[in-house]
Every structure is written in C-alpha cells, then in structure tokens.
Amino acid sequence: MDKDLDALADLARAFFEKECAPHEPRWCAQQLVDREIWRRAGELGLLCMSLPEEYGGGGGTFAHDAVVSIEQVRAMAPSFGGMLHSGIVAHYLNAYGTEEQKQRWLPPMATGDIITxxxxxxxxxxxxxxxxxxxxxxxxxxxxxxxxxxxxxxxxxxxxxxxxxxxxxxxxxxxxxxxxxxxxxxxxxxxxxxxxxxxxxxxxxxxxxxxxxxxxxxxxxxxxEGQGFLQLMLQLPQERLFLAIAAAAAIEKTVDLTLAYTRERKAFGKPLLGFQNTQFVLAECDTVKTIAWTFLDDCIVRHLDAALDIPTAAKAKWWLTEQQCQVVDRCVQLFGGYGYMEEYPIARLYADARVQKVYGGTNEIMKTIIAKSL
Ligand SMILES: Cc1cc2nc3c(=O)[nH]c(=O)nc-3n(C[C@H](O)[C@H](O)[C@H](O)COP(=O)(O)OP(=O)(O)OC[C@H]3O[C@@H](n4cnc5c(N)ncnc54)[C@H](O)[C@@H]3O)c2cc1C
The missing domain is CATH 2.40.110.10 (Butyryl-CoA Dehydrogenase, subunit A, domain 2)
Known part of the structure; x- marks a missing residue:
C-alpha cells in the first residue's frame, strides 16, 4: 500500500458501502445488479483501473484492481461484477487486441457504458x-x-x-x-x-x-486463429489471483464478524468468547488469516513484477479458497442457529464461499497444474 492506494481504498469503500451494500437485498432478489451502478463505478474511475489512460483506463497497476476487490469484500457487496470486467476481460482485449479493437471497446468499458x-x-x-x-x-x-x-x-x-x-x-x-x-x-x-x-x-x-x-x-x-488456448493460459493466473484475494478478504471479514458476535452473545452466563473452544477456533482462524495475507502479498508483489508463475497462482487459488471455506464453516458454528439465518452476514459469507473452490478452474485442476511443475 502507498498513499495513492490508500486514497483509492477510501473511495472504493465509500462506493461499496454506500452505493452498493444497501441495494444488495434487492439485487439478490432480482438476481441482477442495476445497470446504472456500472456507470456510477465508471464515473468514479473504479473500472479498468489498470488499463492505460489512452484507452480510458486509470493508468494504474494490478494493485489498484486488487485494492478495489478487497474493499468490495469488506463492504459485503459481492454482487457487482466489476472485477471480472476490469481485471479479466479488459486484459484479454488490452493484451491481445488490435489497436482498433482497443479503441472501440476499452473506453466504453472504462465508463461502464458496455459491460463484458x-x-x-x-x-x-x-x-x-x-x-x-x-x-x-x-x-x-x-x-x-x-x-x-x-x-x-x-x-x-x-x-x-x-x-x-x-x-x-x-x-x-x-x-x-x-x-x-x-x-x-x-x-x-x-x-x-x-x-x-x-x-x-x-x-x-x-x-x-x-x-x-x-x-x-x-x-x-x-x-x-488458434491462439485462444495460449491466451487463456497466460491470463488465467491473474483471474486466479483475484479469487485468492477475495478469499483472503473474506477470511478477514469472517474472523472480524465472529469476534464481534462471540464478544456479545452470552451462554451459561458468560460471552461465547470466554469459552476456550471459541478462543482456540478464533486463534486458529486468525493465524490462517495472517498466513493468507502474507502469502498473497508475496504473490501480488511477484505479479506486479510480471514474475508470478502459473503454478504459484494455482497454489494461491486452491489454498486460499480452501482456507476460506474451512474458516467460514468453523465460524458459522460459533454463531449457533443464527449462523444459518440469511439475515446474518456470516450466512451469506458461508453460501458465497463455496463456489470459490469451483470456478476459475477447480481446485483439483489447480493441483494438476502444480503437480506437473514438480
Ligand atoms: C457461479 C459461477 C460462475 C462462473 N462464471 C464463469 C464465467 O464467467 N465464465 C466461464 O467460462 N465459466 C464460468 N464458470 C464455470 C466454471 O469455471 C466451471 O464450473 C469450472 O471450471 C468447472 O467446470 P465444470 O462445472 O464443467 O465441472 P467439470 O469439469 O465437469 O468437473 C467436475 C468435477 O470433476 C473434477 N475434475 C475434472 N477434471 C479433472 C481432472 N483432470 N483431475 C481431477 N479432477 C477433475 C473437477 O475438479 C470437479 O470436481 C462459473 C461457474 C460458476 C458456478
């Protein structure tokens, strides 16, 4: 992080907390965000942050997109699909598109006028x-x-x-x-x-x-023709890194929510956090959180230096998403019955987490990639 990224984090946090999170129940009911939110994100400069300015992008790096992704998870506003659009699709066009294609499609992508x-x-x-x-x-x-x-x-x-x-x-x-x-x-x-x-x-x-x-x-x-598979193989590590980032941020959010809940909720005359089991579960989950961020930080730094290899991205994807699912499962348990109620954010974190082990290449496929590199 630096001053520029801190300022971006503030902007992204305000956008997700104030302009997205309040609409989440409606978006979930209609299974769709409002198209207008895309234009709003574009207006704020939160789309295509890592594209060159000449194509309407923010002229930033992967770190800018990463910061936006992290704030989205922290704000519990998962529905907006900006990461896929800005961090993945835009990069296929930017990396492999002709000059004419970039000029035609990237500027309206950056303003949110076209969604990809x-x-x-x-x-x-x-x-x-x-x-x-x-x-x-x-x-x-x-x-x-x-x-x-x-x-x-x-x-x-x-x-x-x-x-x-x-x-x-x-x-x-x-x-x-x-x-x-x-x-x-x-x-x-x-x-x-x-x-x-x-x-x-x-x-x-x-x-x-x-x-x-x-x-x-x-x-x-x-x-x-015939370059598609190679293009996918070269871009998928970035997609996998985004999924790993979402996993680390979700682990952090899960631990924070569970700490707050177990401090408040009482059983047998004392807060749940007073039980050694609760303390040990949270101690373990917090340890996972620390390791997750440390590993991820290393991956991000490597990626910024164009040195993140395909097997390491696969490691980040499978390991962090596996940890995310384990941590949220253990924390839901500490909420008792309330953890199963949709109105509790922990229940949404639980349901939203599961697909992380499947999309972007299943965790089994990640392990086949790693195994080939051994
Ligand atoms: C919510 C959601 C959003 C998605 N978004 C997109 C998207 O935007 N674009 C897109 O193109 N796709 C998207 N996907 C698809 C996703 O990437 C695929 O579901 C995923 O790659 C797995 O493919 P599959 O579902 O066909 O499962 P299969 O390939 O049929 O796999 C089934 C099981 O077999 C295992 N398996 C398969 N091959 C092997 C092997 N060689 N060794 C060991 N185990 C193996 C898998 O790990 C898995 O456990 C999305 C999926 C979901 C659920």
Missing part, C-alpha cells in the same frame, strides 16, 4: 477446455458462431462477450481454439436462464446460445 463477460464453459465441458464444441467458422469476411455456453458471470447484462470457440474444429486439442468478441446485439445471440445459485444471488450467471451468429473477422482477438 467471458464465456469459456459449456454445458458439456468446463475443466477440459480443449474439448469445447462451440465453433466459429470463417465465411468470407465473417465468422459464423454456433454453440452454447453456461455459468457465464455478467451474462445477463453483458454487451460484449469474449467467447472461446473452435475456429478449426478438425484441429486436435488446444490448437483450434480462438477467442472472439461477440456483441450481444448480433442476430442469433440469445441469453438463456439466469441461473438460480445457492450463493452469490445478486450476481447474474447465465446460459448463452449462439445460433449462426455472424461477426466480422475484425472481432477475432489476436492476429491469427
């Missing part, structure tokens, strides 16, 4: 990305896209979706995969159900269908 998503997962395959069947076949100056995607975050609101598709269905494995940007206004693009999840209720997650969707060849991301 990334669509890799399909009904038939998630972990095994090389087996995707969505196809993008070249026809003159266009690609014609056919297929279906599922579990797509920001999918209901997205104006632009970066789609992983096979441009060469005959190529084996990773070789035929390309990333193509698809505008939601294209004929044949259709959104399916906004999926009902066990947590993260205010975050839209949906199915997308592509029926003969025609996009200009201009929309291919990268200078030639």
């Amino acid at each position: 998503a990334i669509a890799m997962t399909e009904p038939g395959t998630g972990s095994d990305l090389q087996s995707i069947t969505t196809s993008a076949v070249r026809d003159g100056d266009d690609y014609v896209i056919n297929g279906a995607k599922t579990f797509i975050s920001n999918g209901m609101l997205a104006d632009l979706v970066v789609v992983a598709a096979k441009t060469d269905p005959t190529a084996r494995g990773a070789e035929g995969v390309s990333l193509i940007a698809v505008e939601s206004t294209r004929d044949g693009f259709r959104r399916g159900r906004n999926l009902a999840k066990i947590g993260q209720h205010g975050q839209d997650t949906c199915e997308l269908f592509f029926d003969d969707v025609r996009v200009p060849a201009f929309n291919l991301i990268g200078d030639h």
